[in-house]
Amino acid sequence: MGVKAIGLLSGGLDSTLAVKLMKDQGIDVLAVNFNTGFCLSDNAQKIRKTPGEIYRHDALKAGEKLGVPVEMVDIYDQYWDVLTKPKHGYGANMNPCLDCRAKMLSLAKGMLESRSARFVFTGEVLGQRPMSQHRSALRLVEKDAALDGLLLRPLSAKLLEPTLPEREGWVDREKLLDIAGRGRKVQMRIARELGVTDYPSPAGGCCSLVDKVFAARLGDLFEHREGGNAERLEREEIFLLKTGRHFRISPGAKVIVARDEGECRFLHFHRRLGIRLEAEGVSGPVALLLGKVTDEEVQIAAALTASYGKGRGLETIRVAVRKGSEESFIDVSPMSRESALAMAITA
Ligand code: SF4
Numbered sequence: 001m002g003v004k005a006i007g008l009l010s011g012g013l014d015s016t017l018a019v020k021l022m023k024d025q026g027i028d029v030l031a032v033n034f035n036t037g038f039c040l041s042d043n044a045q046k047i048r049k050t051p052g053e054i055y056r057h058d059a060l061k062a063g064e065k066l067g068v069p070v071e072m073v074d075i076y077d078q079y080w081d082v083l084t085k086p087k088h089g090y091g092a093n094m095n096p097c098l099d100c101r102a103k104m105l106s107l108a109k110g111m112l113e114s115r116s117a118r119f120v121f122t123g124e125v126l127g128q129r130p131m132s133q134h135r136s137a138l139r140l141v142e143k144d145a146a147l148d149g150l151l152l153r154p155l156s157a158k159l160l161e162p163t164l165p166e167r168e169g170w171v172d173r174e175k176l177l178d179i180a181g182r183g184r185k186v187q188m189r190i191a192r193e194l195g196v197t198d199y200p201s202p203a204g205g206c207c208s209l210v211d212k213v214f215a216a217r218l219g220d221l222f223e224h225r226e227g228g229n230a231e232r233l234e235r236e237e238i239f240l241l242k243t244g245r246h247f248r249i250s251p252g253a254k255v256i257v258a259r260d261e262g263e264c265r266f267l268h269f270h271r272r273l274g275i276r277l278e279a280e281g282v283s284g285p286v287a288l289l290l291g292k293v294t295d296e297e298v299q300i301a302a303a304l305t306a307s308y309g310k311g312r313g314l315e316t317i318r319v320a321v322r323k324g325s326e327e328s329f330i331d332v333s334p335m336s337r338e339s340a341l342a343m344a345i346t347a
Pocket of ligand 1 (some may be wrong): 095096097098099101132207209210233268
């Protein structure tokens with residue numbers, strides 16, 4: 001029986017390549033994907049998929065191609081403190097990358113014994129991300145996760161101190177890589193050479209928390225909801241934060257307007273969370289009005305919804321307002337784009 005290791009796998013280029021390198025060295029790899037609830041492509045694919053289409057996570061697709069088992073571990077419930085009280089602070093937006101990495105790595109460490117694995121590895125690349133992948137950050141998260149010497153970064157290993165797996169000869173350090181920096185060209189070339197050809201675009205990004213628009217929406221929600229960030233958000237609320245255009249029309253009311261068909265379906269699916277609005281007789285988006293709202297706010301939301309449809313140039317548009325089994329119709333003048341943008345929640 002070969003040496004077994006746990007590899008963190010997102011399904012992106014770097015982690016896929018790291019798994020491939022370990023597997024090619026004869027390591028028995030168990031890939032693990034930790035889902036924080038803020039994975040961007042995850043949500044985008046859920047929204048964009050057409051009815052009946054089966055959604056598969058990038059990590060599962062990569063694991064299947066690489067021939068390694070993948071454990072999907074949902075950590076949303078234990079992630080709230082990492083998000084709201086990060087010991088090491090945030091990156092450019094709402095991304096607590098150092099605490100996040102440390103959390104995932106300590107969870108991976110906790111799995112070592114029960115999975116009969118000896119070490120953990122990741123696709124991290126020295127200097128690739130400003131907050132979490134410079135030399136001292138790599139050391140810091142290793143220490144926070146209590147993984148001293150047991151954390152291998154195969155893509156940058158030759159630039160880092162030898163780890164126990166290298167010193168013990170479980171892996172051949174000579175066959176590891178010395179990649180550093182933000183570019184992905186070297187990884188893409190090596191992936192080609194190793195026959196790894198199918199992975200999501202490296203520029204695609206993976207985490208909503210690094211997205212400045214998402215961060216602005218999350219900040220707005222914390223500011224306007226009772227209790228701020230003390231209480232964990234429902235998952236549906238997170239999904240909605242990633243969907244459509246968002247407008248704060250009053251301290252207690254917010255409107256989400258779909259941008260395409262997939263988002264219309266998505267908002268329709270989540271209609272029980274608020275009031276569903278849609279222009280009648282002309283094509284236009286579905287919108288969801290959230291909060292404890294007044295009649296005046298329903299009017300504003302209807303005018304906003306009308307302004308994003310085909311009838312935005314008309315004098316008056318009839319908008320259907322649906323809440324549960326109740327249905328009513330109101331006639332509104334579409335709001336000007338300027339007024340709409342003044343209420344948009346943007347970065
Ligand atoms: S980008 Fe997101 S998932 Fe990645 S380390 Fe930062 S907070 Fe965690």
